[in-house]
Amino acid sequence: MSTVAILSKYVNESRKIAEKTAFKLGYPLVTMTDLVKAAAKEGNVTESELSGALTDITLYHQLFRKRKMKLVSLLELALCGFMMEKSIVFCGYVGYPIFQEISHVLQVLVLGPPEDAGGRAGGKGSGKDLLSDDKILKWFKKIYQADMEDPNLYDLSINMWHMDESEAADIIINTLKQPRFKPMTYSKKVMKDLQLAFHIKTKLIEKMPDVAVKSHDGTVYVYSKAFKRGQKKAAGTKQSIMWMDGVDYVEILKDQKSFDAV
Amino acid sequence: MNSPEILLIDDEPIVGQRLRTGLEKMGCKVEVAQDPKDALAKIRGKRFDVVITDIMMPEINGIQVLETVKEANPDTQVIIITGFATSELAREAMEKGAYDMIAKPFKPADLRGMVAKAANEMGFTDIKE
Amino acid sequence: MTPDTIAAQGKNDIAADEKDLLERPVFSFRFQIILGFFTFFILSVVVTVGAMITINQIEKKITTVQTWEQFLFNIEQARRWEKNFFLYGTNLEDALSSTTEAQAILAENLKKFEGSSIPAAKENIKKHLDLYHGKLLQLNQLVKESPDHSIPRADLIENDLRRYGASIVGDAADLTAREHDLLFRWLQLVQRVPAYFLVFLFFLMIYMTRFLSRRFMKPLKYLVNETRRIARGDFTPVQPLRKFRDEFTTVEVAINRMLRELESRQNSLIESHKLRAVGILTAGVAHELNNPINNIMLTAHSMLDEYDDLTKDEQIDMITDIIGETDRSRGIVHNLLDFTRENKATYDAIDLGSLVEETTKLAKNQARVRGIPIKLDVQPGLPPVLGDRQKLKQVFLNLIMNALDAVGQNGLIQVRVRYHKLNYLSVQIEDNGAGIAPDVLPHIFDPFFTTKPVGKGTGLGLSVSRGIINKHRGRIEADSKPGAYTIFNVILPYYPGSANE
Numbered sequence: 001m002s003t004v005a006i007l008s009k010y011v012n013e014s015r016k017i018a019e020k021t022a023f024k025l026g027y028p029l030v031t032m033t034d035l036v037k038a039a040a041k042e043g044n045v046t047e048s049e050l051s052g053a054l055t056d057i058t059l060y061h062q063l064f065r066k067r068k069m070k071l072v073s074l075l076e077l078a079l080c081g082f083m084m085e086k087s088i089v090f091c092g093y094v095g096y097p098i099f100q101e102i103s104h105v106l107q108v109l110v111l112g113p114p115e116d117a118g119g120r121a122g123g124k125g126s127g128k129d130l131l132s133d134d135k136i137l138k139w140f141k142k143i144y145q146a147d148m149e150d151p152n153l154y155d156l157s158i159n160m161w162h163m164d165e166s167e168a169a170d171i172i173i174n175t176l177k178q179p180r181f182k183p184m185t186y187s188k189k190v191m192k193d194l195q196l197a198f199h200i201k202t203k204l205i206e207k208m209p210d211v212a213v214k215s216h217d218g219t220v221y222v223y224s225k226a227f228k229r230g231q232k233k234a235a236g237t238k239q240s241i242m243w244m245d246g247v248d249y250v251e252i253l254k255d256q257k258s259f260d261a262v
Numbered sequence: 263m264n265s266p267e268i269l270l271i272d273d274e275p276i277v278g279q280r281l282r283t284g285l286e287k288m289g290c291k292v293e294v295a296q297d298p299k300d301a302l303a304k305i306r307g308k309r310f311d312v313v314i315t316d317i318m319m320p321e322i323n324g325i326q327v328l329e330t331v332k333e334a335n336p337d338t339q340v341i342i343i344t345g346f347a348t349s350e351l352a353r354e355a356m357e358k359g360a361y362d363m364i365a366k367p368f369k370p371a372d373l374r375g376m377v378a379k380a381a382n383e384m385g386f387t388d389i390k391e
Numbered sequence: 392m393t394p395d396t397i398a399a400q401g402k403n404d405i406a407a408d409e410k411d412l413l414e415r416p417v418f419s420f421r422f423q424i425i426l427g428f429f430t431f432f433i434l435s436v437v438v439t440v441g442a443m444i445t446i447n448q449i450e451k452k453i454t455t456v457q458t459w460e461q462f463l464f465n466i467e468q469a470r471r472w473e474k475n476f477f478l479y480g481t482n483l484e485d486a487l488s489s490t491t492e493a494q495a496i497l498a499e500n501l502k503k504f505e506g507s508s509i510p511a512a513k514e515n516i517k518k519h520l521d522l523y524h525g526k527l528l529q530l531n532q533l534v535k536e537s538p539d540h541s542i543p544r545a546d547l548i549e550n551d552l553r554r555y556g557a558s559i560v561g562d563a564a565d566l567t568a569r570e571h572d573l574l575f576r577w578l579q580l581v582q583r584v585p586a587y588f589l590v591f592l593f594f595l596m597i598y599m600t601r602f603l604s605r606r607f608m609k610p611l612k613y614l615v616n617e618t619r620r621i622a623r624g625d626f627t628p629v630q631p632l633r634k635f636r637d638e639f640t641t642v643e644v645a646i647n648r649m650l651r652e653l654e655s656r657q658n659s660l661i662e663s664h665k666l667r668a669v670g671i672l673t674a675g676v677a678h679e680l681n682n683p684i685n686n687i688m689l690t691a692h693s694m695l696d697e698y699d700d701l702t703k704d705e706q707i708d709m710i711t712d713i714i715g716e717t718d719r720s721r722g723i724v725h726n727l728l729d730f731t732r733e734n735k736a737t738y739d740a741i742d743l744g745s746l747v748e749e750t751t752k753l754a755k756n757q758a759r760v761r762g763i764p765i766k767l768d769v770q771p772g773l774p775p776v777l778g779d780r781q782k783l784k785q786v787f788l789n790l791i792m793n794a795l796d797a798v799g800q801n802g803l804i805q806v807r808v809r810y811h812k813l814n815y816l817s818v819q820i821e822d823n824g825a826g827i828a829p830d831v832l833p834h835i836f837d838p839f840f841t842t843k844p845v846g847k848g849t850g851l852g853l854s855v856s857r858g859i860i861n862k863h864r865g866r867i868e869a870d871s872k873p874g875a876y877t878i879f880n881v882i883l884p885y886y887p888g889s890a891n892e
Contacts, residue, residue: 100349101349102349103349103350103352103353103356178357179356179357179359180352180353180354180356180357181353181356182356184352184356184360184362184363184364185362185363185364185372185376186347186352186362186363186364186365187349187352187363189364189365190349217367262677274682274685274686276686276689276690276712276716277685277686277689280686280689280690280692280693281689283693283697284693284696318678318759318760320759320764321764323762345678345679345680345681345682345685346678346681346760365681366681366682366684366685367681367684367685367687367688367689368685368688369688369689369692370689370692370693370696371692
């Protein structure tokens with residue numbers, strides 16, 4: 001159940017590194033396209049709508065934010081599914097909140113030349129993995145409010161300017177050999193909790209775009225500003241998720257601080 | 263029949279009391295320590311196959327126990343049980359050679375499964391959960 | 392009580408307070424100054440009008456005196472002619488005309504003199520003048536009847552004339568002299584009054600200046616002292632200095648409003664710091680709860696798995712364990728809830744030792760995560776202190792958390808509760824951390840002082856802590872040796888009357 005997550009704005013280059021890594025490790029490679037396919041099946045939405053949520057960063061984002069949040073959440077849920085199922089190499093730009101929580105995810109950032117020399121990096125219009133170049137950074141910032149190229153968020157940063165994809169893959173594989181990235185009972189449990197949380201989040205997010213969900217062993221904590229306004233909303237939410245698989249108990253939280261604390 | 267030697271360290275006495283019976287039923291020899299200082303002395307004096315330790319204990323914490331175990335006998339497997347589980351702690355424990363980690367609260371069967379798995383890997387094939 | 396009603400009540404308090412200040416009778420400085428100047432004006436008017444009247448009187452008096460002099464002149468003339476008549480038998484006609492003239496003057500002015508002259512024998516003069524005139528007429532008749540100029544009983548008439556004439560002249564001269572005298576006195580008065588007035592005015596001005604400036608300076612000094620008190624963190628409202636309302640009342644009302652604002656801000660600051668502390672603590676407590684929950688879970692599962700193999704005693708043991716661990720969980724949560732609870736700002740008699748112990752427990756999780764022992768030493772049998780449980784807890788928690796942040800490896804925090812001098816107890820929080828540099832030490836209680844990076848400060852500032860302790864009539868002191876130790880000493884008065892118990 002190990003996971004290597006490779007994030008980069010250089011779509012083609014990072015893709016090559018991911019392919020090489022997956023091949024050397026013998027893990028399947030999961031790309032954004034795979035996520036879109038899985039999410040479409042799981043959430044009963046069209047692939048083109050999902051792709052739209054992943055590409056448009058302007059008008060669509062402003063007008064259909066709730067819908068877009070749902071779609072992103074669906075994609076993340078699909079990613080959880082892949083991660084739960086087996087060891088994978090993931091290459092793309094969603095899933096940041098998942099990676100931060102799980103100790104057995106090796107997070108890799110692939111960087112390009114310092115002042116984007118253009119010609120070499122980021123083949124524009126490659127089309128294969130949806131967004132390209134700086135649009136990815138903007139998308140990432142809008143969705144996760146974080147700088148995708150902040151090295152502090154990663155376990156490993158690779159500057160592909162200095163090496164080919166095979167060397168990069170070796171570095172990644174060597175790093176993955178460190179015991180700290182080994183899955184264990186605890187991190188698997190966290191992963192399972194996260195999957196349930198994303199499952200519930202996907203269900204609720206269209207009604208409450210600010211909804212946050214945590215899960216501990218079947219106890220689910222849900223927070224949204226909307227709960228402050230009325231008991232009805234809280235009760236309705238509780239009803240709607242109480243009977244889901246894996247949910248034992250639902251706790252509705254009305255303030256952020258209590259949510260952060262659980 | 264060869265049975266694995268297990269040391270269970272937790273400053274909460276109930277943990278030792280409740281887990282001991284189950285582990286013994288599996289066919290393990292179990293020693294329980296509430297004081298981590300005693301535990302360190304035992305580890306230095308005798309070879310255990312599996313050490314189960316809490317993290318948050320007065321004066322000595324589980325990471326120190328883990329380090330001592332790996333120093334005394336690198337083959338001993340260490341299972342961490344903690345109420346203060348975080349991703350950072352998980353990585354630190356694994357990096358220092360822990361076999362597995364589980365967050366409190368857990369079910370006795372969960373821990374028995376982990377011990378059985380470790381014992382099997384060490385060659386105690388007749389240990390079953 | 393809901394926050395709404397508290398807020399409403401607060402508003403009522405404010406309204407009542409301000410009403411009390413604003414409903415006092417108005418006696419503003421503006422009015423006082425206007426009153427002062429008006430007094431000056433009235434005085435000036437009185438003096439000026441007085442002078443005008445006096446001068447008018449003098450003018451009249453001068454006319455009177457002149458008239459009397461003319462009268463006297465006529466009479467004296469008449470008497471001269473009369474004398475000539477008796478000596479030479481001439482001028483009787485002249486005497487008569489002079490007398491008639493004098494009579495005319497007297498008749499014309501007698502009324503006027505009544506108003507402007509001193510009361511005197513004016514009637515006498517008139518009577519004697521009439522008699523005098525009568526005698527002269529009689530004499531004239533006699534002269535006409537006797538062409539030989541021999542007048543019978545002439546000496547008798549002469550005697551009468553002399554007597555009447557002398558009387559008139561004497562009286563009139565006397566009167567004139569007195570009028571003169573009076574005129575002179577009035578003139579003197581008119582000369583002196585402005586001088587007196589100036590002197591009076593001078594002293595009045597000095598008095599007014601001193602009076603007004605004292606009226607200004609006293610409240611100013613008072614307010615300066617009050618601001619010093621406020622700067623020390625005492626937010627009780629400013630008491631009005633006077634019974635009536637003036638411009639300083641407006642200032643006092645404004646200061647009181649500011650105080651309430653400050654207090655409510657400080658309270659919300661304390662509240663927000665508390666929430667932040669609660670966030671940190673809750674994380675610790677959530678983890679801390681995992682231990683009893685784990686014990687319950689293990690015990691319950693053991694019972695489930697081995698129920699039939701267990702003896703009755705073992706079953707009872709296990710159930711007792713579960714109950715015990717449930718109580719333990721409740722205790723952990725209760726301690727945190729007690730700290731989180733909405734602040735009602737009630738003052739109760741508090742056992743300082745157990746309060747500090749509870750606070751230490753709250754911080755213990757943090758301390759254990761960091762592997763830092765906290766040693767608590769409470770002197771037994773201490774009297775209670777009067778205070779706000781939560782606020783005091785917050786102060787101690789803040790000091791302990793600061794100490795936790797200050798120590799590194801091999802850190803040790805010692806908390807001591809004991810008698811201080813006289814009627815005071817002290818809570819000492821000592822750490823063996825980096826210490827505070829001597830040049831920084833005097834400033835640690837300043838507002839906004841921090842040594843922690845932005846956003847990293849966990850507790851409420853020491854200035855707020857000091858404010859809370861000041862409100863409890865206590866004080867907070869710091870002592871430190873860089874590289875060795877830091878001691879915070881909170882000194883609180885204990886509940887009076889409980890010392891001998």
